[in-house]
Amino acid sequence: MxxxxxxxxxxxxxxxxxxxxxxxxxxxxxxxxxxxxxxxxxxxxxxxxxxxxxxxxxxxxxxxxxxxxxxxxxxxxxxxxxxxxxxxxxxxxxxxxxxxxxxxxxxxxxxxxxxxxxDIFYSETVKDCVVKPEAYFNIYQKSIEIVAMLNVTEIEEIEFAHYTTTDTANKLIFENSNFRLHTVTTANDPEEGYPLLDFIGFPHSYLPNFYQAFVGSFTFNPDSLNQFRLYGKNDNIEGTGTSLVLSYRYFATESKINNNLTNPQSVISHKAKQSLFRCIYIDPVSKRIVSLGHREAGVFYRDYPYDDSEKEKKMNLYLDRINNLKNDVEGALSDLTSQIQILFEEIRSQQNLELEALKIIPLLLIHLRYLVKHSAFKEEQECRIIQVEPLQNNSRIKMTPDNCRMYIDYIPFHNGNKSYLRSIYWGPKTLNFELFRDRITQLGMDIECYKNYHPFD
The missing domain is CATH 1.25.40.10 (Tetratricopeptide repeat domain)
Incomplete structure (x- = not known):
């Protein structure tokens, strides 16, 4: 018919x-x-x-x-x-x-x-290179495979928190402002992008900046004293920020990165959803992965609507899957390191090839580099949107009025009747909680507001 x-x-x-x-x-x-x-x-x-x-x-x-x-x-x-x-x-x-x-x-x-x-990014990066193309191809392919492994897909991971100042929270919620992906060059961690290079024994001296990563940072733990002490500080006072908790629907359901670079046919808008990837926490000295970003046990105990025995069971199954994923990622990183070492063995004593590889490989690893953090930051349990952009003549890149930060617009947390926000936590020293909560109620927003009562002096 x-x-x-x-x-x-x-x-x-x-x-x-x-x-x-x-x-x-x-x-x-x-x-x-x-x-x-x-x-x-x-x-x-x-x-x-x-x-x-x-x-x-x-x-x-x-x-x-x-x-x-x-x-x-x-x-x-x-x-x-x-x-x-x-x-x-x-x-x-x-x-x-x-x-x-x-x-x-x-x-x-x-x-x-x-x-x-x-992939435009890959093609432009290796164009006119002298090192055999299959070596670069294999390195890039393995790095993309590892990024894919980090895509956040666990069923228990349904909400993610972004810690920010009250001023920014007001703009995101009451003024429908776009969320911003900021360049990694002005991140709080001065070693952003280096731990992976340290892990594979790579120098920092040859890092070109034709492309730059822009990230949006989130955490699996919505009410963390550690995060309140680090982020969203007003007048540099710890514990004065907010935690904005978003539904998983704020992010792309499929795993994808940089469609403007990998797909020449696509027309990218800040309205397009991006994927979310968990961070790797690595110890460059021992060459081991300490942990992957994940939801901590305390969140299960407090937030999940199961009886205690079922809650314990689900939590342990989840943590087992995260541990198995950690082992898989560690094995894949070992393979990537081996591929790079083999390449340098093959081109040893050929100075022109060595210099080229020292410049090209960090670029090929740029997506993965900014998902790898030093183990000292493991309590953050971070996950990220990551978007790599060409810097030259790029109209998507904007500058803050004080010329201190570059950013790219992403979709709003809240816009009229459509909201990805599920709840908001007020830091232990953040002021005017009652007024903020009343504004939420006045506008008819279905957003739960909580005052944080962590012990904090």
């Missing part, structure tokens, strides 16, 4: 690309892959804009290749189509467990290779 209707729609309008696309889906389900391919090829040629067309084209080509028909393209082409469909290499790594039932890991790697070949 649907097939007949679609054929009639095409007969009435031969330029109806959506009818061609939908008919291609039907033919693919009927295992008529050649017919499906001709239909989707017409749709993407005549109307290349809809991402769904390219996703269907990737699926049809995959089925063709698996059926033994290799004349229409390769798995690398599948990767190209997925980029046109707004997929990202990080998301493909994450989805591997669900698609491995009919694809081998080698085939998935070929798809990811096709995606990385579309």
């Amino acid at each position: 649907a097939e007949r209707a679609l054929k009639k729609a095409i007969s009435l309008n031969e330029s109806n690309t959506f009818a061609y696309n939908n008919l291609a889906i039907i033919k693919n389900k009927q295992l008529k892959f050649d017919e499906a391919w001709d239909l989707i090829e017409f749709a993407t040629t005549k109307n290349p804009m809809p991402p769904q067309f390219w996703e269907n084209k990737a699926e049809i080509l995959t089925q063709l290749i698996l059926s033994g028909e290799t004349s229409r393209g390769t798995f690398s082409d599948v990767g190209y189509f997925l980029v046109r469909a707004n997929y990202f290499p990080t998301g493909i790594y994450e989805a591997f467990s669900s698609i491995q039932k009919y694809l081998t890991r080698e085939q998935v790697q070929e798809i990811i290779s096709g995606m990385i070949n579309m």
